[in-house]
Amino acid sequence: xxxxxxxxxxxxxxxxxxxxxxxxxxxxxxxxxxxxxxxxxxxxxxxxxxxxxxxxxxxxxxxxxxxxxxxxxxxxxxxxxxxxxxxxxxxxxxxxxxxxxxxxxxxxxxxxxxxxxxxxxxxxxx
Numbered sequence: 728x729x730x731x732x733x734x735x736x737x738x739x740x741x742x743x744x745x746x747x748x749x750x751x752x753x754x755x756x757x758x759x760x761x762x763x764x765x766x767x768x769x770x771x772x773x774x775x776x777x778x779x780x781x782x783x784x785x786x787x788x789x790x791x792x793x794x795x796x797x798x799x800x801x802x803x804x805x806x807x808x809x810x811x812x813x814x815x816x817x818x819x820x821x822x823x824x825x826x827x828x829x830x831x832x833x834x835x836x837x838x839x840x841x842x843x844x845x846x847x848x849x850x851x852x853x
Contacts, residue, residue, distance in 0.1 A: 729765045731796030732759055732797075734790050734816075735758045737757065737758045739756075741758040743770050743831065744827070747825045747830065750801075751800045751802070752804075754775050756772045756773060758771075765835055773793060776789055786807065787811055787814060790811070799818075799831070800821075801821065802848040805847045808844075819842065
């Protein structure tokens with residue numbers, strides 16, 4: 728990915744030096760990484776919203792409203808995955824590492840693959 732905004736569900740304060748949350752829908756914040764010409768230009772964070780109202784689509788709409796192009800998750804359920812696909816956000820999978828910066832660099836360098844339907848989680852138990 729050479730240009731666009733990457734979102735990573737993050738623990739605590741988030742940021743490039745932070746760690747990725749295990750379950751994207753229940754993360755504390757989203758770390759946004761803006762990429763131009765294959766380089767990190769800006770890093771910002773946005774608090775996650777409660778999703779009692781609207782269920783799994785709340786984070787989908789939140790990220791779509793914030794012009795996100797790609798999301799990196801360790802796991803995701805089928806409903807939000809379908810939602811992200813509908814709004815044009817590509818969802819990439821990395822369940823090996825929790826450090827944000829190396830995962831972002833791998834995505835920029837094209838080393839991560841998009842999540843497939845057989846990699847989705849069964850629900851909120853993860």
